[in-house]
């Protein structure tokens with residue numbers, strides 16, 4: 001088979017079905033169709049797709065990975081206490097990563113790392129953005145390793161944060177600080 005040739009691009013409305021399918025396949029939590037509509041139309045959400053240009057037969061633009069995120073006002077976020085404020089400059093923001101996923105056959109090639117790097121690069125270019133943060137379920141070692149390697153800091157353990165099939169699971173809160181925070 002051909003060598004993978006991974007490219008990164010924005011998510012668009014043609015990605016809708018595939019995006020929903022991958023979410024269903026890899027996450028234990030159900031996402032509403034409104035969420036997917038917002039992602040593909042870029043309504044309040046920023047996102048990046050990974051595709052493998054070397055795939056034949058019309059699959060060369062099909063999603064194999066994605067990251068979705070939204071803006072949050074730092075003051076209204078749950079990490080308000082960790083942000084240094086400089087009120088002269090306006091309203092500080094944060095980027096909150098909602099979902100990150102790579103289809104199984106493409107894992108361990110650095111694709112998630114590149115997707116998160118895209119988010120950090122984007123956030124770093126915004127003068128009011130103080131960081132990127134996310135929650136991850138406490139037993140998700142591949143994801144936790146990834147965030148640690150990318151220099152995210154684990155700032156909290158949240159007891160029973162996730163409710164999955166009537167069972168509670170803890171979450172870690174990871175933050176990547178930007179612009180002096």
Ligand code: ACO
Nearest residue numbers: 099100101102107108109110111112113134136142143145
């Ligand atoms: N060659 C070989 N190995 C590599 C390369 C490379 N070029 N680049 C990175 N790696 C290794 C890394 O060292 C890392 O190994 P280690 O952490 O075990 O030491 C490993 O590959 C994983 O890094 P990536 O390849 O960047 O990650 P991947 O693309 O496999 O995706 C992810 C990781 C997203 C967690 C994937 O496993 C997944 O989709 N899981 C299911 C969904 C999920 O858990 N998502 C995250 C939930 S948290 C949230 O959504 C906010």
